[in-house]
Amino acid sequence: MVETRPLYSCSDSGNVLQPFELLMAIRRLMEEQSLELINAARLPSHSLRDWVAPCFRHGRLMIVSFLVVLAGVILVTWMIPARYEAQVKILVKRERADPVVNLDPNTPLSTPSLTEEDLNSEVELLKSRDLLEKVVAASGLDTQVKQSFLSSVSEVIEGHPGEQVPPSQLRTVRAVRTLAKSLNVEPLRKTKLILVTYESTDPQLSARVLQTLSHLYLEKHVAVHRVPGALDFFQNQTEQYRQRLLQAQRQLDGFGRENGVVAASMEKEISIRKLADFEGDLQKTRARVAETEQRIRTLEQLEAVTPERLTTQVRKLDNPVLMQHLKSNVLDLEMKRSELLNKFTPDYRLVKDIEVQIAQAREALVKEENNPLHEETTDRNTTHEWIKGELAKERTELTALRAEEAASARVVDGYRSQAQQLNQTEMIQQDLLRSAKLAEDNFLLYSRKQEEARIQDALDQRRIVNVSIAEEPTVPALPSSPHRALNLALGGLLACLVSLGLGYTADYLDSTFRTPQEVEVFLNTHVLASLPKN
Incomplete structure (x- = not known):
């Protein structure tokens, strides 16, 4: 806790302290408490006067600084050498189609759309180290490179690479590194262009480097x-397949001469067609044979039931003599029976015999009456004769059909064997x-690809590719840096x-009391009076 004492007081004699004595007392109090005004609480300033007052108190320091x-900014600006920036724009396109190796001759050429990866690939190709080394060698940048102090220190820190690398190669490495730092390659957004810029102190060198790079x-x-x-590959393949084709x-010609066939598939088709025709005829012949055999069996049955002769006239005639004899015989027997019945009883044996004879005579009479004499007139049966004639013709036709069937079967077997042989021949052919x-x-494929490869080589030789220089590099007339007016404006702002x-x-850092309020805040007491500095 800070002890507070009244600074303005009266002594025992009643005299008032002098101002000098008052200031000395304040100083002693500060030394005793080991306090710094830099750590003391200040009265918060909110007015514009409080902010402007330090500028008047330290005006000399601010003006000098x-x-x-x-002056330093102006000196550095005028000492920096002027740098000239040249630029070139490269257009990436997909107008030249890539050849496709495919058996289909109608396959369209591959023309993929341009993607961001294609642009980035071309950017990395422009930044490739081997390309930059060629640019350095062609533009003579390795003879113009100068080693700075910072680069020497960097080489020392990295392990003195100059001791292991020849001087010419070391100069090339330094020139490539400098070129990579001064070269800016970036694709332009929403376009197919790549912007390449290079900056150096020589405008002719800037344009020459970009021309060589492009x-x-x-x-x-x-x-x-x-x-x-x-x-070369397509030429070799074309010649190889030409020999295989020959x-x-x-082999195909020799096989045809040895087997006596020209077109086995066509000959087999003809044989199969003829085989089908003869098989159809054979089936028809067999059907006719079966039909003829059935007809013969039917005719034989008809012949068996058909008589050879037919009755042309039938007459019924009675036998009057026989009838008269039978009737008289019956009458005589009945008379004898009557005579015997007069003499004997009915069960007498002679009577019974007579009755039996009478019954037989009557039966013979009835039979004769029921079966009169028939007189029939017959003649030759024409139906039977026609059946015999048809039967003879069918048997003859059957013999011919069987002969035809056998011949057709042999022909079918021959064509079947020929078709089987031609089938084997066709498979080989x-x-x-x-x-x-x-x-x-x-x-043909490799011939087309050979021609396409030849066209590709011709296009490559004439530089007809998917990239082109949209804007050639030109010698810059005005420097691109430094911007002196901007540097001076920024320097003035920095100086302010x-x-x-x-x-401020x-x-x-100034520990001087400037106002009575600061003293009151620091000492936590009231100031009775203050004296101006002058």
């Missing part, structure tokens, strides 16, 4: 995107044809900030 900083980039693009040895054709067709397709900062810092 402002002039020093501004020329070498086109060569590298062609070398990267082309297939090495494609033309060999397959010779089809295999040879497939080999020849495959060799022909491959020969530095001077204000120094003034000095005022903050």
